[in-house]
Amino acid sequence: MSEVVEKTVKKGLALGASEIEAHYFIARDVEVKIESNEISDASLRINRSLHIAVFLGKRLGFSRTTDISAKGIENAVENAYRLASSSNENPLWKQLPSPKPFPSVKGTFDERIYSFEPDNAVKLAKEMLGEARKDSRVSVPGGLVSLAHSETHVANSLGVLGSDKGTGISMELMAVAKNNGEVGSFALAWEASRKLDLNPVEIGREAATKAVESLGAKKIESFRGTLILDYDVALDFVSALSEALNGEMVWRESSPLKDKVGQEVAVSFFSLVDDGTLDAGVSTSLFDYEGVPRMKTMLIDQGVLKGFLHNTYTAGILDVETTGNASGFLSVAPSNIIVSSGDWGSDEMVKSIKRGLIVKRFSGYIRPEDGVVSGSVKQAFLVENGEVKHPVKECMFSENLYVLLKNIVGMSRVVKKRGQFTVPQVMFENVSIVG
Amino acid sequence: MSMFKDLAFRALEEGVKHGTSYVEVRYHEGTATSLRVRKGVVESPSISDFKGMGIRVLKDGSWGFACLEDLSLEKVIEAVNSAVKLASSSSGWRSRRVDIAKVNPVKDRVETQVIRVPSKVPIEEKLKMVFDADKAIWSKGENIIDDSVVYADYSGKKVFLSSEGAAIEIDEIRTYLAVQVSAREAGRVSPAYEAMGGTTGFELLERNDPVKMADEAASRAIRLLNASVPKGGVSTCVLDNKILGLLVHEALGHTAEADFVLSGSILAGKIGEQVASEYVTIVDSPEPAGANGWMRYDDEGVKTKPVKIVEKGVLKGFMHNRESAAVFGVEPTGNARAQSYSHVPLIRMRNTYMEAGDWDPEEIIRETREGFYLKGSLGGQADSNGEFTFSVQEAWRIDKGELVEPFRGVAISGSAVEVLKSVDAVGKDLKIISPGNCGKFQWVPVDDGGPHIRARMIVGGGL
Numbered sequence: 038m039s040e041v042v043e044k045t046v047k048k049g050l051a052l053g054a055s056e057i058e059a060h061y062f063i064a065r066d067v068e069v070k071i072e073s074n075e076i077s078d079a080s081l082r083i084n085r086s087l088h089i090a091v092f093l094g095k096r097l098g099f100s101r102t103t104d105i106s107a108k109g110i111e112n113a114v115e116n117a118y119r120l121a122s123s124s125n126e127n128p129l130w131k132q133l134p135s136p137k138p139f140p141s142v143k144g145t146f147d148e149r150i151y152s153f154e155p156d157n158a159v160k161l162a163k164e165m166l167g168e169a170r171k172d173s174r175v176s177v178p179g180g181l182v183s184l185a186h187s188e189t190h191v192a193n194s195l196g197v198l199g200s201d202k203g204t205g206i207s208m209e210l211m212a213v214a215k216n217n218g219e220v221g222s223f224a225l226a227w228e229a230s231r232k233l234d235l236n237p238v239e240i241g242r243e244a245a246t247k248a249v250e251s252l253g254a255k256k257i258e259s260f261r262g263t264l265i266l267d268y269d270v271a272l273d274f275v276s277a278l279s280e281a282l283n284g285e286m287v288w289r290e291s292s293p294l295k296d297k298v299g300q301e302v303a304v305s306f307f308s309l310v311d312d313g314t315l316d317a318g319v320s321t322s323l324f325d326y327e328g329v330p331r332m333k334t335m336l337i338d339q340g341v342l343k344g345f346l347h348n349t350y351t352a353g354i355l356d357v358e359t360t361g362n363a364s365g366f367l368s369v370a371p372s373n374i375i376v377s378s379g380d381w382g383s384d385e386m387v388k389s390i391k392r393g394l395i396v397k398r399f400s401g402y403i404r405p406e407d408g409v410v411s412g413s414v415k416q417a418f419l420v421e422n423g424e425v426k427h428p429v430k431e432c433m434f435s436e437n438l439y440v441l442l443k444n445i446v447g448m449s450r451v452v453k454k455r456g457q458f459t460v461p462q463v464m465f466e467n468v469s470i471v472g
Numbered sequence: 473m474s475m476f477k478d479l480a481f482r483a484l485e486e487g488v489k490h491g492t493s494y495v496e497v498r499y500h501e502g503t504a505t506s507l508r509v510r511k512g513v514v515e516s517p518s519i520s521d522f523k524g525m526g527i528r529v530l531k532d533g534s535w536g537f538a539c540l541e542d543l544s545l546e547k548v549i550e551a552v553n554s555a556v557k558l559a560s561s562s563s564g565w566r567s568r569r570v571d572i573a574k575v576n577p578v579k580d581r582v583e584t585q586v587i588r589v590p591s592k593v594p595i596e597e598k599l600k601m602v603f604d605a606d607k608a609i610w611s612k613g614e615n616i617i618d619d620s621v622v623y624a625d626y627s628g629k630k631v632f633l634s635s636e637g638a639a640i641e642i643d644e645i646r647t648y649l650a651v652q653v654s655a656r657e658a659g660r661v662s663p664a665y666e667a668m669g670g671t672t673g674f675e676l677l678e679r680n681d682p683v684k685m686a687d688e689a690a691s692r693a694i695r696l697l698n699a700s701v702p703k704g705g706v707s708t709c710v711l712d713n714k715i716l717g718l719l720v721h722e723a724l725g726h727t728a729e730a731d732f733v734l735s736g737s738i739l740a741g742k743i744g745e746q747v748a749s750e751y752v753t754i755v756d757s758p759e760p761a762g763a764n765g766w767m768r769y770d771d772e773g774v775k776t777k778p779v780k781i782v783e784k785g786v787l788k789g790f791m792h793n794r795e796s797a798a799v800f801g802v803e804p805t806g807n808a809r810a811q812s813y814s815h816v817p818l819i820r821m822r823n824t825y826m827e828a829g830d831w832d833p834e835e836i837i838r839e840t841r842e843g844f845y846l847k848g849s850l851g852g853q854a855d856s857n858g859e860f861t862f863s864v865q866e867a868w869r870i871d872k873g874e875l876v877e878p879f880r881g882v883a884i885s886g887s888a889v890e891v892l893k894s895v896d897a898v899g900k901d902l903k904i905i906s907p908g909n910c911g912k913f914q915w916v917p918v919d920d921g922g923p924h925i926r927a928r929m930i931v932g933g934g935l
Binding site: 069075076077078080083085097098099100101103104112116117119120121123125126127128129155156162163176179220289290293366367400406407409412415431433435471 | 538
């Protein structure tokens with residue numbers, strides 16, 4: 038299938054492009070949805086998309102098509118060419134990446150997913166749902182099982198040429214518990230992997246357990262105390278932080294971290310790495326969207342900011358090297374983000390708390406531009422004198438992400454892989470909680 | 473086009489061969505143009521075209537779906553068979569068989585009525601307009617740190633065929649312009665956002681000046697830089713058309729989608745009950761023409777009709793597709809929508825708004841002793857229990873009927889039902905002016921709005 042991208046590049050050069058890049062993506066995925074305690078539908082999607090970027094000096098044009106016939110490709114190349122001709126110069130554009138050897142990566146392709154019979158996905162969904170429904174108090178408003186395999190081909194006029202394939206599976210289940218007229222808060226359990234190694238029963242059980250433990254929630258008065266962010270909430274915070282580490286936000290001057298390379302931005306036991314070559318990582322691949330080899334980039338090392346994530350465009354603007362994080366035309370995204378582990382046991386964290394909350398779900402926003410954290414705490418539990426007392430009714434907290442990073446008092450020894458993020462539980466002190 | 477229509481008929485024929493009780497085939501093709509300009513530079517001009525087919529079958533009381541872009545007869549037949557197989561394999565696991573409400577199969581052709589077809593407007597003309605808007609933003613001075621002016625248009629064709637005999641062709645045209653601005657001073661960042669668009673042609677941008685829109689957004693971002701942050705607490709709030717639209721859509725609308733109702737949303741089992749004050753009537757409508765959620769038929773081929781969700785405070789009805797309508801024993805409302813051929817239709821809103829009342833909007837502010845006037849939204853979240861947190865673009869403190877002090881970084885929160893029960897004034901100025909994309913597993917274009925209203929909710933500061 039790499040002939041599609043090669044043909045496209047040739048076509049663009051023949052038309053008069055000074056540079057051209059082509060990216061072809063094919064995917065086949067099976068998805069089984071759960072709705073209102075039932076398997077609601079099962080789908081097979083076979084999708085493909087050819088992306089073309091044409092450059093006339095510093096003028097850019099971009100097109101996309103699902104039609105890969107000779108005529109379809111020609112038409113799409115012409116569309117991109119026409120746009121480039123009508124655009125003005127983008128003085129920030131330098132040039133496309135040159136070819137470089139790709140890394141070797143492991144665990145990104147599982148033959149069992151590739152040759153998976155769509156009907157078997159239905160069985161996985163049934164097992165997950167069945168386990169959650171064992172407890173008669175639990176109902177399942179929604180869930181999803183998805184298995185996919187994909188191929189990516191990339192080529193550019195400077196000689197980059199690459200092909201990669203991968204597999205992935207993800208499962209998620211939302212559960213809610215009802216008891217004596219009381220409705221608990223929504224609980225979500227989910228996992229993603231490159232291999233057929235997820236256990237639907239465990240995911241079903243986790244969702245049900247979380248849903249049931251939120252029953253009996255009590256209102257609390259506002260207080261200042263300690264906050265433990267459980268894995269899924271730590272992920273929300275790290276995800277917002279990774280946006281501020283994105284070269285796009287940096288060159289647009291909207292990241293508050295933009296001038297802080299070499300400075301302390303977090304406590305000394307906090308490190309954060311982006312690793313596009315992580316074994317079996319959800320976002321691991323041979324190369325990024327532009328065909329630049331994936332690599333490992335230290336972003337925060339023992340609290341000190343080391344750099345940002347880039348594609349060739351943002352790297353060119355800031356005069357640094359690309360980190361192989363191109364995610365689309367001119368856009369940048371993290372690959373696998375890994376936060377260092379701490380030295381606390383989860384129980385030790387709880388025992389150390391005089392008064393505080395463990396938060397398992399957060400609904401609100403964390404604004405990377407200025408660090409504003411605002412929203413409601415869901416699935417939270419009051420801790421007093423080292424003991425978990427009871428679930429609490431929704432409360433709010435307002436903090437600042439960048440201030441919090443410097444106020445982390447502990448992180449768990451155990452880190453968990455949550456999709457593309459690997460995170461510990463994180464503990465902060467002196468947080469204002471509004472009941 | 474006729475070639476693909478024939479192919480769609482072939483897919484339909486194949487689907488009915490396998491003991492299915494219902495088959496639908498959706499063919500969809502389209503072209504989208506997007507021009508984004510930032511600080512005088514066209515950053516990512518793009519043209520995307522697509523063609524694809526989605527086939528959904530109902531067999532033994534279960535759904536199966538397959539879609540593809542490789543539109544050869546062989547691959548299409550393979551996809552139909554996959555859909556049939558998926559339906560068969562799920563049916564053994566269901567406790568309740570899927571049934572769909574009866575509808576009269578329609579044969580029709582619908583065209584979006586426009587004056588200037590956007591795909592026929594030269595790119596240079598579109599770009600000039602975007603450049604002018606971008607220039608207006610940067611002319612506001614050094615506090616502006618970032619912007620994005622995005623022009624987008626879309627034209628596409630949909631063919632819907634069903635085994636019941638429906639054959640509907642829809643030609644769709646959409647045009648949009650959105651402006652985003654960030655201003656900064658001494659570490660404080662102030663964002664502003666404005667958008668216009670819908671099922672309309674390029675005339676939209678001739679009737680509404682993009683430069684004026686950009687100028688307003690930039691002025692607001694700068695104005696709010698030095699505004700202070702209010703103290704949190706429950707307050708009386710006057711909401712403008714846009715923030716009310718968000719409340720109506722996110723916090724109430726979703727809880728009235730029948731699939732969410734079946735999953736136990738806050739409105740489940742409450743038809744006939746008082747869920748808002750007597751001044752409140754909330755509608756989800758396929759009209760008016762030009763609105764972002766305008767549609768004549770839904771993606772199950774059902775003729776769309778308005779749904780009165782709340783009438784004078786009483787919960788009246790839910791939004792349905794054919795499946796949920798059968799469960800509730802009501803008629804489908806034409807709310808089944810799919811992002812594209814590659815998606816299964818889900819119950820989605822269209823244009824959701826609160827109907828007008830009899831207050832002059834200025835009078836609502838004048839008659840408010842103490843509280844906040846909240847204008848525009850910057851997004852937010854709501855749960856299926858109707859609890860919401862929204863970020864407000866601009867807030868003013870009201871003191872004895874006067875707007876006395878601006879605030880920035882304001883968030884509002886509360887429970888939709890409690891907030892709607894507290895509504896004590898509804899303006900005459902109904903506007904449906906918030907084109908957006910609603911993301912409930914899939915993206916579909918929607919609109920929302922309402923008049924100015926007054927209600928009580930939690931106003932959060934410190935942002």
